[in-house]
Structures are given as C-alpha cells and as structure tokens.
Amino acid sequence: MTYLLSPKVDFVFKRIFGNEKHPDILISFLNAVMKPKDLIESVQIRNSDIEKEHIEDKYSRLDIKAITNKGEYINIEIQVKNEYNMIKRSLYYWSKMFENQIVEGDNYNKLAKTVCINILDFKYLKNDKFHNAYRLKEIDTNEELTDTMELHFIEIPKLRKLDDSEEISDMLEAWVAFIQSPESEVVEKLEMSKKEIKEAKSQLLKMSVDSKDRYMYEKRKESILEKVSLIESAEQKGIEQGEYKKAIEIAQNAINNNLDENTIQLITGLSLEEIKILKNEK
Known part of the structure; x- marks a missing residue:
C-alpha cells in the first residue's frame, strides 16, 4: 500500500497549492486565509517551477508567489522547524516583494497590497489562536x-481537535486539517463536501504513486532533515553553554560562601581543577 506524501514538506505543498493547472486550490486557500469582502476569483502563479538544485539545497525556499485578480502580491511559505526568526524573515520577504513592484522613478501609487502567509508546523506566537493576521x-x-x-x-x-462527525464550515480549518493529516477521517469527509479539498487530495494521490515525485520528495525530506539536525545541534550547544555558565555562577557563589571544593564539585558538576581556577580568580 502506497502511503500519501506529506503536504507539510514544502515540495509537496508547492506542487499542490502552486499548481497552475489547478488554480482553484490556491484561490480557495487564499480566500480562507484572507477572508476578503470581495472574493479572489483568479490567480497568476509566478514561480511554479521547482528546480532539482532547490530540492537538494537545505537552505533553498520552495515558496509560492502569486498575484490575485485584484492585483495583490502573495507569498506563501511552509516551515516544519522553528528557526526563531520567522517574524523578521517574513518582514524581509514582504519588503522585497513590495519594493520589487516598482523601479526608480515610478509612482508610489503603483505599489499594491502585499501579503505574506507563513504556515508553521510548530507553536510560535504567544497566543492560542492557530491563525493570526497583522x-x-x-x-x-x-x-x-x-x-x-x-x-x-x-x-x-494550534488547530483545535476536529471531529469527523461535525460539519466544518470554516474553510481555513478544513485546509489546515488537510495539510496536517490528509489521510484522516476528517479529511475524507471533507472531500465529499468541499470540491477544492477533493481536488487537492486527488493531486496528492497522483504525486504519491509517481516514482519521480516520490524520489524528489525523499530527496527534499533529506535536505530538510539535515537542516533541522543543524538547528537542533545549535540549540543543544546553546543549552550546554547556558548550563555551564549557570554552573560557574553557582560555584562562584559557593566559593564566596566558603564551601569546600568537594561540595562545590558535587553541586555543580565542575572538575576540581575548574573550581581551583575560579578560586584563584576570586
């Protein structure tokens, strides 16, 4: 039995939501996220191609760029690991998209609404809402x-737990449920009532049985895992450095209170040599 590829991997996400042959998927998603008074009716997808070198480059971005029929510039990015820079990263990409709309000498009135959508597979903001707009x-x-x-x-x-027995009216909840777990009973039920979800699931199924797509998917997963490993290694190094600094502070405090070296070693985990050095620095 062939398992479905995960839409949380940016290669898959882009192939489904940035597919020029199936624009209704992206249109539905954008209307669900932005909830405009006048619904988006069409989109022009700007970067549908996925180059092989991008698949294997752990630092490449497989985002989606599009312009709506109302002239809005859109950028969508999905991230699986917290890199602790999403706000500034998003502001940076927003500013580049905004700036690139005009050249020197153009009228500023040409600058159109510019929207960055960040889909995160981790908790990042300090509130409980799964969708925040600024x-x-x-x-x-x-x-x-x-x-x-x-x-x-x-x-x-942060998406609430959805029950397959309920009628899900919020389309953004439906889309996030699909991205999170496309094989769930909730999504299977949504396929029967939401044609865009059914269309997206159909594209995912085609990708999942295509040997070339599966190969590219595995290569992209390897690249992402390598990047995640580097981030986690940096995190661990930061923890270790923080713990060592804390042990030094405790030892210095213990020395100031005239505790013996063996006791200080016991409570801090420092070597006797390190404790002697701290004593001499006092």
Whole structure:
C-alpha cells in the first residue's frame, strides 16, 4: 500500500497549492486565509517551477508567489522547524516583494497590497489562536494606517481537535486539517463536501504513486532533515553553554560562601581543577 506524501514538506505543498493547472486550490486557500469582502476569483502563479538544485539545497525556499485578480502580491511559505526568526524573515520577504513592484522613478501609487502567509508546523506566537493576521495600526486607537502590509501566521499544532462527525464550515480549518493529516477521517469527509479539498487530495494521490515525485520528495525530506539536525545541534550547544555558565555562577557563589571544593564539585558538576581556577580568580 502506497502511503500519501506529506503536504507539510514544502515540495509537496508547492506542487499542490502552486499548481497552475489547478488554480482553484490556491484561490480557495487564499480566500480562507484572507477572508476578503470581495472574493479572489483568479490567480497568476509566478514561480511554479521547482528546480532539482532547490530540492537538494537545505537552505533553498520552495515558496509560492502569486498575484490575485485584484492585483495583490502573495507569498506563501511552509516551515516544519522553528528557526526563531520567522517574524523578521517574513518582514524581509514582504519588503522585497513590495519594493520589487516598482523601479526608480515610478509612482508610489503603483505599489499594491502585499501579503505574506507563513504556515508553521510548530507553536510560535504567544497566543492560542492557530491563525493570526497583522497589519499596520495606530498603537492607542487601533486605527488602521493601511492594509497594504499584511502578515499571516498559521500554526498547525494550534488547530483545535476536529471531529469527523461535525460539519466544518470554516474553510481555513478544513485546509489546515488537510495539510496536517490528509489521510484522516476528517479529511475524507471533507472531500465529499468541499470540491477544492477533493481536488487537492486527488493531486496528492497522483504525486504519491509517481516514482519521480516520490524520489524528489525523499530527496527534499533529506535536505530538510539535515537542516533541522543543524538547528537542533545549535540549540543543544546553546543549552550546554547556558548550563555551564549557570554552573560557574553557582560555584562562584559557593566559593564566596566558603564551601569546600568537594561540595562545590558535587553541586555543580565542575572538575576540581575548574573550581581551583575560579578560586584563584576570586
């Protein structure tokens, strides 16, 4: 039995949601995220190609760029590991998209609404909402300065537990459920009532049985895992350095309180040589 590829891997996500032959999937997703008064009716996908070198490069971005029929510039990125820089990263990519709309001498009125959507497979923001949207607003009155800038953060682990017996009316919940677990009973039920979900599942099934797609998927997973491993190694190094610094502080405090070296070694885990050095530095 062939298992389904995970839409949380950016290669798969881009092939489904950034597919020029199936724009209804992206249109539905954007309407679910942005919830505009006038629904998006069509999209122009700008970077549908996926180069082989991007698949194997752990630092490459397989994001989706598109322009809506209303002239809005959209960037969508999915991340599986917290790199602790998503806010600034998103602001940076937003600014590049915004800037690249005009050249020197153009009228600033040409600058269109620019939206960055970040899908995260980890908890990042400090609230319990699985979807947060940000614009520029006045601090005291909350008056909106402009809707030209819009940043979205969708945190998959914060989605409430969905029951396959309920009718899911919120389309964003439906899409996040699909990204999170496309083989779940919830998604199987959604396929019967949401044609875009059914279309996305169909594309995922085609990819999952295609040997070339599976090969590229495995290569991309390897690249992502390598990057995750590097991040986790850096995290562990930071923890170890922090723990060592804390042990030094405890030892210095113990020395100041005239505790003997053996006791200090017991409570800090430092060597007697390290403790002697700290004593001499006192």
